[in-house]
Amino acid sequence: MQQVINFIYAAVLAGTPLLFGTLGEILTEKVGNLNLGVEGMMFMGAAVGFACGYYTDSALLAVLGGFAAGALGGLIYAFLTVTLKANQNVTGLTLTIFGVGFGNMLGDYIMRHSPGNAAFVSEKVKAAFAKLNVPGISDLPFAGKLFFQYNVLVYLAIAIAILMYIFLQKTQAGLNLRAVGENPAAADAVSVPVTRYKYLAICVGGGISGLGGVYVSMTTTGGTWVYNCVNGLGWIAVALVIFAAWSPAKAIVGSYVFGGLSVLRHYVVLEIPVAIYAMLPFAATIVVLLVTSVRQSREKLQPKGCGINYDREER
Amino acid sequence: MRKANGKNEPLFRLVKLDSPSWKRGLAQRALALLLAMVCGALLLLVLRKNPVAVYWQMIVGSVGTKVALTNTIRMAIPLLITTLGITVAFKLRYWNIGGEGQVCLGAIAATYFALNFVGKVPSWLLFVIMFAAGALLGGLWAAIPAYFKAKFNTNETLFTLMLNYVAVYIIQYLREGPWMDPQQTGFPQIPRFPMEARLPKVLGVHVGWIIALVLVVLVYVYLRKTKHGYEIAVVGESMDTARYAGMDVKKIILRTIFISGALCGVAGMVQVSGADFTLTETVAGGVGFTAITVAWLAKLNPALILVVSFLFSMLEKGANSIQTVFNISNAAADVLTGIILFFMLGCEFFIRYRVVFRKKKQARDLETAITAAVPAAAQPESVPTQPEQEAKEGAECSR
Numbered sequence: 001m002q003q004v005i006n007f008i009y010a011a012v013l014a015g016t017p018l019l020f021g022t023l024g025e026i027l028t029e030k031v032g033n034l035n036l037g038v039e040g041m042m043f044m045g046a047a048v049g050f051a052c053g054y055y056t057d058s059a060l061l062a063v064l065g066g067f068a069a070g071a072l073g074g075l076i077y078a079f080l081t082v083t084l085k086a087n088q089n090v091t092g093l094t095l096t097i098f099g100v101g102f103g104n105m106l107g108d109y110i111m112r113h114s115p116g117n118a119a120f121v122s123e124k125v126k127a128a129f130a131k132l133n134v135p136g137i138s139d140l141p142f143a144g145k146l147f148f149q150y151n152v153l154v155y156l157a158i159a160i161a162i163l164m165y166i167f168l169q170k171t172q173a174g175l176n177l178r179a180v181g182e183n184p185a186a187a188d189a190v191s192v193p194v195t196r197y198k199y200l201a202i203c204v205g206g207g208i209s210g211l212g213g214v215y216v217s218m219t220t221t222g223g224t225w226v227y228n229c230v231n232g233l234g235w236i237a238v239a240l241v242i243f244a245a246w247s248p249a250k251a252i253v254g255s256y257v258f259g260g261l262s263v264l265r266h267y268v269v270l271e272i273p274v275a276i277y278a279m280l281p282f283a284a285t286i287v288v289l290l291v292t293s294v295r296q297s298r299e300k301l302q303p304k305g306c307g308i309n310y311d312r313e314e315r
Numbered sequence: 316m317r318k319a320n321g322k323n324e325p326l327f328r329l330v331k332l333d334s335p336s337w338k339r340g341l342a343q344r345a346l347a348l349l350l351a352m353v354c355g356a357l358l359l360l361v362l363r364k365n366p367v368a369v370y371w372q373m374i375v376g377s378v379g380t381k382v383a384l385t386n387t388i389r390m391a392i393p394l395l396i397t398t399l400g401i402t403v404a405f406k407l408r409y410w411n412i413g414g415e416g417q418v419c420l421g422a423i424a425a426t427y428f429a430l431n432f433v434g435k436v437p438s439w440l441l442f443v444i445m446f447a448a449g450a451l452l453g454g455l456w457a458a459i460p461a462y463f464k465a466k467f468n469t470n471e472t473l474f475t476l477m478l479n480y481v482a483v484y485i486i487q488y489l490r491e492g493p494w495m496d497p498q499q500t501g502f503p504q505i506p507r508f509p510m511e512a513r514l515p516k517v518l519g520v521h522v523g524w525i526i527a528l529v530l531v532v533l534v535y536v537y538l539r540k541t542k543h544g545y546e547i548a549v550v551g552e553s554m555d556t557a558r559y560a561g562m563d564v565k566k567i568i569l570r571t572i573f574i575s576g577a578l579c580g581v582a583g584m585v586q587v588s589g590a591d592f593t594l595t596e597t598v599a600g601g602v603g604f605t606a607i608t609v610a611w612l613a614k615l616n617p618a619l620i621l622v623v624s625f626l627f628s629m630l631e632k633g634a635n636s637i638q639t640v641f642n643i644s645n646a647a648a649d650v651l652t653g654i655i656l657f658f659m660l661g662c663e664f665f666i667r668y669r670v671v672f673r674k675k676k677q678a679r680d681l682e683t684a685i686t687a688a689v690p691a692a693a694q695p696e697s698v699p700t701q702p703e704q705e706a707k708e709g710a711e712c713s714r
Contacts, residue, residue, distance in 0.1 A: 006388050011679075019354070033414070037355055038687070048664070054639050076657060079661075080657065080660050084660070084661050084663070084664035085664060086660040086661065086663060086664065087611075087660070089410055089472065090607075090608070090611050090656075090660065091660055091671075093412070093607055093608070094608065094653055094657060094660065095376035095653070096604075097604065097608065097649050097652055097653045097656070098442060098647070098649065098650060098652075098654065098656075098657065099651025099653075100649055101401050101647065101648065101649025101650035101651075101652070101653055102646075102649075102650050102653070103646075104644060105643075105644045105647050105649075105650055108644035108646060109362065111646075112642065122504035126361040160707035175514045183396065232480060235473075235476055235477075238473060238479065239473045239476075242470065242473070271465040273491060273492055274487075274491070275483070275484045275485070275488035275492075276488060279484040279485075280478070281480050282477045282479060282480040282484075283477075285472060285473070285477045286477045286478070289469055289470055289473055289474055289477075290463060290467070290469060293463065293468060293470065294468040294469075298319050315327070
């Protein structure tokens, strides 16, 4: 029993950066833009968040810095695809190239310019991302570990998922946003400011993805910079959007399942080579892609305007 | 004339150009490249480096000496071949992001024969077998997502991407398991290729460069002069049109993507037997991703691909040299690549559209006076046609 709880606990920790990335991408796709730059924005968030945490010694600034960096990536993407109508696929890939390079360069720069070529955020910042410890509750048998011993970012991710669900499903602005993603021309005709919605959603979505990067550099690596630390998480997040059927609530489940796959080898010992274990999350993503496309549910769920730039004068 | 009072007229509007001239396009691209360099220079200034010195070092470090030039060409070979493969897929509007994995699989196939068939067949035959096996396995690897794309319309962007990771872990598995060199202790490695399985050199660089140049010509001919090439173009433009014309769309997708993957597989074979002489997870080394941007920048034109892939190899080699000389991370190459691409992407817009700013008040008054003088019946027609006329004028001026 304890083993199962440990496994779920580890799965949630490993799945949280995926959840941030997935949520950011869901918001972006809901407004009709397929941003393949999640990996890049996560790298930007990871490096800038780390830089803020290291130089300002403030956990809050690390989180805000990571968010801002991701949002900046989103802004570049939004400017190119919404205003300049560039191809969304190529722009997203470029954002990934840029973001991965930028993140590694900045992280590397900090490492090279710190004593002993090793930079760690202070104990104070690290403590802010340590696991929760509420006296009485966190020590409860089973439930304590299962629900009340995560770091603050885990709860933040869940909160964002719930808020996004409420926003998209229950508010007028959320309805407008979805309308822009489904049919921008119709939304435009009833004077929904299409461009403003797109910019805002893409930037906020990028910021949320950036938080996933902060999670990586602050908790996964333990508050230091590891070269190539994001390593494909952003790409899995893009695929998870399909798995989650563009729903923030389902994204929580999907992310934790994939987090579980990536830590499986520490908990389930089978006679399988390490490389095959490492392959699992990616192979599982492929299976998800296949199943959803064979069932053809993708057609119904993906926002209709996704991937196509809206040009007001070309109706 | 509600518009003429100026309040409702936007600050600027866009006029789509019917036939953008290539001279104007070239000038704008050059300007975009310059702006990207300026942007990169600002970044270098932030890092407290002299941008001019860094840029100069990138040129010297990539083509300044014979050794550097040889290395740059060696880096350009897999990039060039992979880009050709990606180009074939992109012509079909099939987003093959799996070049990386297809290169790996080509390298795996070549390695198998290099390790097991030396001495059993003549050297030239061994190369032919390695070449064919690399192409075949790369092609088959690419054909998996293509099959599901054709059959179930599965998202190929993500499928091909995920297969990259799977391919890399297959190499890791082989390296740590069945193909591990028993004579090596410590870090598990796949044995180095025997001399008979290493590509010979011509003019200081392995023959891969000749293979690459031949493939440039072949791909050009294939895409531009054959029935297959025509079918690819039609399916790429519109699947419905292709179906209406009686083409077997599924077959065309499968065949084209097989060729795309086969070319990437050849790149893997050339890299592993021409440069690396052993198989590691970094055999593709990001080539599959760089190829996408090269293909796009070169407008899927094989001749331009030759030029652009060489420039990108210069960028990468140059970045390696500034790493040692100026103590800048070689990730700087990716940053610079990204910035250049951002500007190129943005620049496309100004090639396709012309921005027309709101006229000054005086000019507007004049226009109002003229339109007032024209008989009322003519007005509704004269207003909408104005942008078209300006577009024509614009196109003519630029010619």
